[in-house]
Amino acid sequence: MHTITLIKGDGIGPSIMDEAVKVINATGVKIEWEEAYAGLSAFEKFGTPLPDATMTSFDKTRVAFKGPLTTVVGTGFRSINVALRQQYDLYANVRPAKSWAGIKTRYDDVDIVIVRENTEGLYVGLEHYLSPKKDIAESLAVVTRSASERIVEYAFQYARDNNRQKVTVCHKANILKFSQGLFLDVAREVAARYPDINFDEKIIDAACMHMVMNPKQFDVVVTTNMFGDILSDLTAGLVGGLGLIPGANIGADAALFEAVHGSAPDIAGKNLANPTAVIMAGAMMLSHIGETEAAERVVKAVEKVVNEGIYVTPDLNPNTKAGTVEMGSAIAAAME
Incomplete structure (x- = not known):
């Protein structure tokens, strides 16, 4: 029971x-x-x-x-x-997100799993105004090594347990060098421990374009909190x-x-x-x-x-x- x-x-x-x-x-x-x-x-x-x-x-x-x-x-x-x-x-x-034979969409071969970090990033809610007039606002994104490691580890273990072939990390480390850079560095470290799983990395905006042009190239996708929120709605639209x-x-x-x-x-x-x-x-x-x-x-x-x-x-x-x-x-x- x-x-x-x-x-x-x-x-x-x-x-x-x-x-x-x-x-x-x-x-x-x-x-x-x-x-x-x-x-x-x-x-x-x-x-x-x-x-x-x-x-x-x-x-x-x-x-x-x-x-x-x-x-x-x-x-x-x-x-x-x-x-x-x-x-x-x-x-x-x-x-x-997986295609359904009975539902007509643009693609027939989508089978993507989004694995999203769920506890930090921009969604920690660290926001405040920087002026008494409340005309300047600041939101802080928190990315930690420990949370990054466990979510990427989860994605790779999920791939292994479910006979998935590839994990793609989506990031914006080219611009956000510290927070997103840390996430990407950790993803690369974890990937090295899973030589049986193919590893790919894509900048988030390019990933969105590639996902719409050819979703079949994606298998398991791991990313930070807000990017995962957005990508999971995108994949929903594909199916x-x-x-x-x-x-x-x-x-x-x-x-x-x-x-x-x-x-x-x-x-x-x-x-x-x-x-x-x-x-x-x-x-x-x-x-x-x-x-x-x-x-x-x-x-x-x-x-x-x-x-x-x-x-x-x-x-x-x-x-x-x-x-x-x-x-x-x-x-x-x-x-x-």
Whole structure:
């Protein structure tokens, strides 16, 4: 029996999370779901977007499954996602983007995994004004040798464990000689310890161009926090959008799995939201807790339903009569 903290989230979160739980339960894996709250729904219910009870649950289970959250303005939290990543030192953000046979895009052969450093860089939030008039602002990027080494090490070990052939480090060391230079230096040092994995390095702006021109040249990509945020959205666009992209936030002793898209309150409660991303995140979670066979069954079922294009949401097939619930049910049925 696995105990997992379940945060359904805001907007479309509860509806897509219900379908994801339905699919995961259909695998037969025994999971005790411990429901907790975060985001706008938590703020409305408890007066805080990140209640102590949620942290207590995550402290105990060390695995959380989360829907999209709405950041509450003016509460002291820049982002609940960032707060959770920093609180539990979830240093590796992993976002795979793979082409789907049933979804027509510009490319048919994309299979890229973005491994993003998740705890530092420009997103540490060290910002201030340099003048009383608040007309000059400064943001500080923090890059450490230890965090750089562990994220690059994670990327290479991920490549080795998943039969990947190449790791590309994306950087801006040609301009940011110290912070990005340190990251690149460390990446080169780690790469030397993995002679079985091809190593490539690209300046971030050139990497974006190459990714759009020929995505097949990329396999596993490792980069700093903000660059990883941008690149993971770019790769999502190559395969059909954020509605198809799962995300994992991995730490040494805790992990959080989520859809990377927003809470889309405009379509909440309309049975329109695509549950694919969070169901695929659920498959990543199953693999993380050692249920690899169940994870593979979920992935195959999702691929079957998406590629057939019948019981899918309108964003995947404008002519469909199916919605969120019907798609989730079809995926669960495809595992039988």
